[in-house]
Amino acid sequence: MARRPGRFLLVRLVLPPAGEEPAVAACWEAGCLGVETTSSAVDRHHPRLTLKAYFPGRIAPLRLRRRLAASLRACGVPHRGPLRLTTLTDRRWVEDWRRSLRPMRIGRRLLVVPEGCRLPPPRGRLPIRMRFGQAFGTGEHATTRLALRLLERSLRQGDRVLDLGTGTGILAMAALRLGAAGALAVDSDPVALRVAAHNVAKNGLRGRVRLRQGDAASARGRHDLILINIGAEVIGALLPGLPDRLAPGGRAILTGLLLENETPLRRAAAGAGLRTTVALHAPPWAALLVQQAAPSPSVY
Numbered sequence: 001m002a003r004r005p006g007r008f009l010l011v012r013l014v015l016p017p018a019g020e021e022p023a024v025a026a027c028w029e030a031g032c033l034g035v036e037t038t039s040s041a042v043d044r045h046h047p048r049l050t051l052k053a054y055f056p057g058r059i060a061p062l063r064l065r066r067r068l069a070a071s072l073r074a075c076g077v078p079h080r081g082p083l084r085l086t087t088l089t090d091r092r093w094v095e096d097w098r099r100s101l102r103p104m105r106i107g108r109r110l111l112v113v114p115e116g117c118r119l120p121p122p123r124g125r126l127p128i129r130m131r132f133g134q135a136f137g138t139g140e141h142a143t144t145r146l147a148l149r150l151l152e153r154s155l156r157q158g159d160r161v162l163d164l165g166t167g168t169g170i171l172a173m174a175a176l177r178l179g180a181a182g183a184l185a186v187d188s189d190p191v192a193l194r195v196a197a198h199n200v201a202k203n204g205l206r207g208r209v210r211l212r213q214g215d216a217a218s219a220r221g222r223h224d225l226i227l228i229n230i231g232a233e234v235i236g237a238l239l240p241g242l243p244d245r246l247a248p249g250g251r252a253i254l255t256g257l258l259l260e261n262e263t264p265l266r267r268a269a270a271g272a273g274l275r276t277t278v279a280l281h282a283p284p285w286a287a288l289l290v291q292q293a294a295p296s297p298s299v300y
């Protein structure tokens, strides 16, 4: 996100509140860099939200219109007429967007606090300080939130965690906040790793979250909990090797998959000896918690 200085394209959508989640999913699907929503109607009988989605300026407007219209249709968001795009300069976008950011409650215990946000965090929540705008994993996307909710349910005190496709480092940092002993966080993108390193330091977790650049398939060692929010295709390719990366009784959280990918991935997981114990949905997204069906014989 915002790796290239220059222009950004802004799309504004006005929606009923029920349309927020699928519209946000559609914008992310279409490649947006960030979203913000504000209440835009005072009429309590017809509440409306304005959703602003920011896209890289290098995308041709016609292509973006087509891509976003297709994503909105696929996510079940009715939209009539052409989508209106506004061009923004780099600085205005960053300023507008940063001003709009507020701490975000996620799950029962976590709170993402945007860098520079001066609002006092509510008591009783575990804060994760976050730099917005350069890597995926700020807590705005449904798959990140699904993964965090499963993490809250499945993490055991002292777990050793492997976070594949760490982005901003959000899942690894949340695991530490919730009681993990340590995490290895891997990403193939050097920009994401720079953002993750910044976040890890700002959260006082240097040394407890280890960052490594590389492909998810290259991660080694055995871990109590593996977190993967990369996408169905990558997860499908990783599944056969996953049991060898899990300690006895190990679990994995898999997300980044669409609802239609759930059944094939559950089957692939079962084929690899992993039982699906929980499935969470935020249409069009799904997340699975899988567990070793039996201890891996190679451990003994």
Ligand SMILES: C[S@@+](CC[C@H](N)C(=O)[O-])C[C@H]1O[C@@H](n2cnc3c(N)ncnc32)[C@H](O)[C@@H]1O
Pocket: 135, 136, 137, 138, 139, 143, 144, 147, 164, 165, 166, 167, 168, 169, 170, 171, 186, 187, 188, 189, 192, 214, 215, 216, 217, 229, 230, 234, 256
């Ligand atoms: C959808 S983001 C997830 C970020 C964060 N973990 C979250 O849950 O919000 C996926 C991340 O995986 C990284 N990635 C994609 N394919 C990868 C691969 N084969 N190996 C390692 N990282 C990969 C991307 O660079 C990106 O940062």
